[in-house]
Amino acid sequence: MRLVLPAGVGAAAVAVSAVLPQEVHYDKGMAPLWVPAVAAVLAVCSALLTARRLVLVCGWTGAVLFLWAAGGVVLDAFRAFYWATGIPAGEFAQVDWPGALRRFVSLLAAAVVGAGTLRYQRATSDGRAPRQWGSSWLGYAAFAVGFPYPMLKLYWCLGGSIARPAVYTEGFPVMELVCLVAGASLSLALAQSWGRRLPRRLVLAPAWFATAALVSMAALMVFGTASQLLGITDGPVDFGDTQSLVAVGTVYLSxxxxxxxxxxxxxxxQRATGPVDR
Incomplete structure (x- = not known):
């Protein structure tokens, strides 16, 4: 596997972000610096080793650690948007550029290392055809699980009290509902035949982008909470507030x-529609 390059780029991003001054701090609960560094080492090992089991263990572990290190990249993107546009957003318009660089490169490395490991796993299988997952039921499943978070925000906005934070000042969830419509439409395009009549890249590009954004945000919560429980990081989760913990956990798990x-x-x-550009 040719995973030395993404591993090297990831390690370089860690080194650069470690020496650059960090003027903005909003990385509480995010992955510490050693996580992408270890991921880079594992990716290199997976490229150099020959024993299949060791290659797969190193490759998949490295990809997961890179994904953990990427947690928060969506927040970086939102902050960068407000910083670039000048839209008033207070502290949310300030960006931790060294950390943002590290998280962005880690996300790319997670995708490359994961894809390379998957290709290697398939190429070195024992000859049995890999199980093929149909896009239909997965698309419908994605359609269904896209509703809980926007509907919860709408419920709170309309006065619902179940699992609602004690202090809730947000207005009508316009962006959440827009994202719901976009995500639902994209999921159905992947599941139904009309999606195959659309230009292939028009479906794949936003689908992979949305996948990366969703998984990286969820990774921030899942890994951040686990590492805080284990004492690895000092995260923002209040384990004493059971109601809030359940609500937030449900959202991130969704x-x-x-x-x-x-x-x-x-x-x-992508596999069903083939490599031919349409």
Whole structure:
């Protein structure tokens, strides 16, 4: 596997971000610096080793660690948007550029290392045909799990009190509902025949982008909470507030399932429609 390059780029991003001054701090609960560094080492090992089991263990572990290190990249993107446009957003318009660089490169490395490991796993299988997952049921599953978060925000906006934060000042969830419509439409395009009549790249590009955004955001919560429980990081989760913990956990887990099912549907769609550009 040719994974030395993404591993090297990831390691370089870690080194650069470590020496650059960090003027903005919003990385509480995010992956510490050693996570992408270890991921880069594992990716290199997976490229140099010959024993199949060791290659797969190093490759998949490296990809998962890179994904953990990428957690928060969506927040970086939102902050960069407000910084670039000048739209008033207070502290949310400030960007931790060294950390943003590290998280962005880690996301790319996670995708490259994961894809390379998957190709190697398939190429070195024992001859049995890999199980093919249909895009239809995965697309419908993604469609279904895209609803909980926007509907919860709408419920709170309309006065619902179940699992609602004690202090809730947000207005009508316009962006959440826009994302719901976009995600639902994309999921159905992957699941139904009319999606195959669209230009292939028009479906695949936003689908992979949405998958990366959803999984990286979910990774921030899942890995951040686990590392805080284990004492690895000092995260923002208040384990004493059970109601808030359940609500937030449910939202992030729905994003994780949404991202995984959308990614599976996208991969199945990509294979079913072939490599020919349409």
């Amino acid at each position: 994003w994780l399932v949404f991202g995984l099912t959308l990614g599976g549907a996208t991969l199945a769609f």
